[in-house]
Amino acid sequence: MLYQTHARIHLDNIRFNIAGIRQVIGPERKLLISVKANAYGHGAVEVSRLAESIGVDWLGVATVPEGLELRQAGIQLPILKFSPAFPEEMESTVKSGITLTVCERANVNMLQQVCRSANLQADVHLKVETGMGRIGVSAAEAPTLAAHIERECPNLQLDGIFTHLPVSDDSDPAYTRAQIEHFKAIVGAIHAAIGRRVSLVHCANSGAVLGHAPGWLDLVRPGVMVYGTYPDPGTPRTIPLKPGLSLITRVSFLKKVAAGTSIGYGRTWFAPQDTWIATIPIGYADGFNRLFSNRGRVLINGRSYPIVGRICMDQSMIDLGDETDVLVGDEVVLIGKSGAEEITCAEWAQVLQTITYEVTCQINARVERVYK
Ligand SMILES: Cc1ncc(COP(=O)(O)O)c(C=O)c1O
Structure with missing residues (x-):
């Protein structure tokens, strides 16, 4: 499914x-x-x-x-x-x-x-x-x-x-x-x-x-x-831990934009070259914090891509570069593993200047929980 x-x-x-x-x-x-x-x-x-x-x-x-x-x-x-x-x-x-x-x-x-x-x-x-x-x-x-x-x-x-x-x-x-x-x-x-x-x-x-x-x-x-996270990066890691969750979405829309095109609210990012932009259906109402605007990254098919423009309430945009094999429907990992790449809660906490507790607590009720 x-x-x-x-x-x-x-x-x-x-x-x-x-x-x-x-x-x-x-x-x-x-x-x-x-x-x-x-x-x-x-x-x-x-x-x-x-x-x-x-x-x-x-x-x-x-x-x-x-x-x-x-x-x-x-x-x-x-x-x-x-x-x-x-x-x-x-x-x-x-x-x-x-x-x-x-x-x-x-x-x-x-x-x-x-x-x-x-x-x-x-x-x-x-x-x-x-x-x-x-x-x-x-x-x-x-x-x-x-x-x-x-x-x-x-x-x-x-x-x-x-x-x-x-x-x-x-x-x-x-x-x-x-x-x-x-x-x-x-x-x-x-x-x-x-x-x-x-x-x-x-x-x-x-x-x-x-x-x-x-x-x-x-x-x-x-x-x-x-x-699955240590309370602080400095806490002794005396017990091995594995992550309790991954946060996943899928590419909902793809377009190629010309160099100079602006992306998102406030027009805070302009394409430096002709490039493929993916839209993903997750935003700050889901707990994808607006502080990720122009800062964070996501993983698609084992590769890392930057978030561009402002995080919207329900959607966000990703720069895939001037050539891409990414398709609408492909899985996008915001927290978790994709191929050899991984984004951890600790990485989110670092970008957001917060603690891992807040990272997982802020994943909103709108995000369906799927139990493995
Ligand atoms: C009274 C009390 N005990 C235990 C805990 C668990 O703390 P931690 O998540 O740091 O293990 C909390 C959480 O803040 C707490 O308030």
Whole structure:
């Protein structure tokens, strides 16, 4: 079957990446994979189904609707929402068996009240702030809040304590090493305050899975590496990864233009010679960023060609040169392999001055996902 613009999701490669993580962390430690933001653009339901079938222990989401979508699709794995819920979301979330994050007293009390009224029991994970500067109870207040949950909230069960590492992907490990030690000390103080050990203590995102074994603790929480990219070019490549997706379209129109002809909005590019121009049916509404205007490249039949003119909303133009054997309908690779050539997410991230996370997340819903 021929597709127009589509993202080919390499479930076999995602499986390979998960197997590599499992091999390194060992069979006892729990493995949570982050499937937020539609599994970083790869399809949350399909990736979660794969995860469930190969022994992943937990899934992580950012929002309640993301968690509910997985439950509606029949996913039964434990799901952690990485941040607190708003009051109106709490009952449906707990009823769906989605574990909530808590990090401040008013939110804890609201959750307790909702659970008592609905006669529900909820597992919660306490998020501690140790350097990310985003959400989390402070180190000083963490033991008191944990003791409050333990003693004053009979409908809540404190099942996890976690924090987040902002520079675990950095080639300089010093800050993250100190942060992990600080987090362990806070966890010790929480355990002393409640008189027992909480079962799931965790902090390791991809950077820490790759470079900080002391942070693996009871559970690891990788995201981006599951989808085949390293969080930063400087992160140690201790686990081999294969790309989770390719982005493909096809030539929709061909024309030969005379030297001096302008191409596209704003007339930003003029043909330096008589040349063949291909149009492709993908634009910034699909996530083919407008910053690629006159900058990026694509692959056709194993050869690399420059993008010329501005990226439009739905279409873009490619310079094929003064002679070509390219035909309407030929496959065009924007991310992925063609013959011996490859365009990686990391190359996109470099051109766009961003991170690979944004590259795959920004591939729009209009782009059909095709699962291999
Ligand atoms: C709380 C939390 N844990 C884990 C992850 C996964 O991080 P990464 O994709 O860098 O592995 C994220 C993603 O940002 C997160 O917010």
